Amino acid sequence: xxxxxxxxxxxxxxxxxxxxxxxxxxxxxxxxxxxxxxxxxxxxxxxxxxxxxxxxxxxxxxxxxxxxxxxxxxxxxxxxxxxxxxxxxxxxxxxxxxxxxxxxxxxxxxxxxxxxxxxxxxxxxxxxxxxxxxxxxxxxxxxxxxxxxxxxxxxxxxxxxxxxxxxxxxxxxxxxxxxxxxxxxx
Numbered sequence: 001x002x003x004x005x006x007x008x009x010x011x012x013x014x015x016x017x018x019x020x021x022x023x024x025x026x027x028x029x030x031x032x033x034x035x036x037x038x039x040x041x042x043x044x045x046x047x048x049x050x051x052x053x054x055x056x057x058x059x060x061x062x063x064x065x066x067x068x069x070x071x072x073x074x075x076x077x078x079x080x081x082x083x084x085x086x087x088x089x090x091x092x093x094x095x096x097x098x099x100x101x102x103x104x105x106x107x108x109x110x111x112x113x114x115x116x117x118x119x120x121x122x123x124x125x126x127x128x129x130x131x132x133x134x135x136x137x138x139x140x141x142x143x144x145x146x147x148x149x150x151x152x153x154x155x156x157x158x159x160x161x162x163x164x165x166x167x168x169x170x171x172x173x174x175x176x177x178x179x180x181x182x183x184x185x186x
Contacts, residue, residue: 018151022160025142029163032135033081036166039128040075040088043121047072047095050117054098057108064101068094081135081164089168095121132166139163 051065071087071094078087099118102108109115143162146155
């Protein structure tokens with residue numbers, strides 16, 4: 001009888017440990033996603049300032065400016081990691097086009113506020129990349145725990161669901177940058 005009681009106690013303690021581990025990973029996922037959301041909000045808030053600054057010097061480049069604003073609006077309304085990843089990839093591409101456009105306007109590149117905005121966006125991109133990497137690592141750990149035996153039994157009983165990774169889904173974002181020194185050599 002004592003042996004049976006000890007076995008039940010050990011099984012109960014293991015189950016509690018597995019459950020707490022699942023809860024901890026779920027909370028870490030929620031926290032990591034909140035960190036990404038904060039950085040995305042900062043980025044979305046900064047973009048209109050960049051667009052207005054560019055508009056002052058290159059207002060006739062209306063298509064590029066509208067593409068950035070449209071991509072920003074899609075990114076702000078996207079729901080879930082997959083949709084946000086796709087929308088944010090499109091926004092990153094639109095921003096690259098905007099900054100490439102700025103290269104054609106030396107007077108714009110000389111404006112201190114534009115340079116500061118560009119630098120801030122660059123820092124935000126680095127912060128976002130780190131936040132995405134952390135989120136995906138926590139999601140990987142949670143999804144692994146949910147799939148592994150015996151924690152998968154508890155995960156199913158308590159309705160723990162696997163999470164989506166925050167992935168780049170825009171093909172242009174996956175391409176390796178092309179470097180050419182052909183024009184510089186001439």
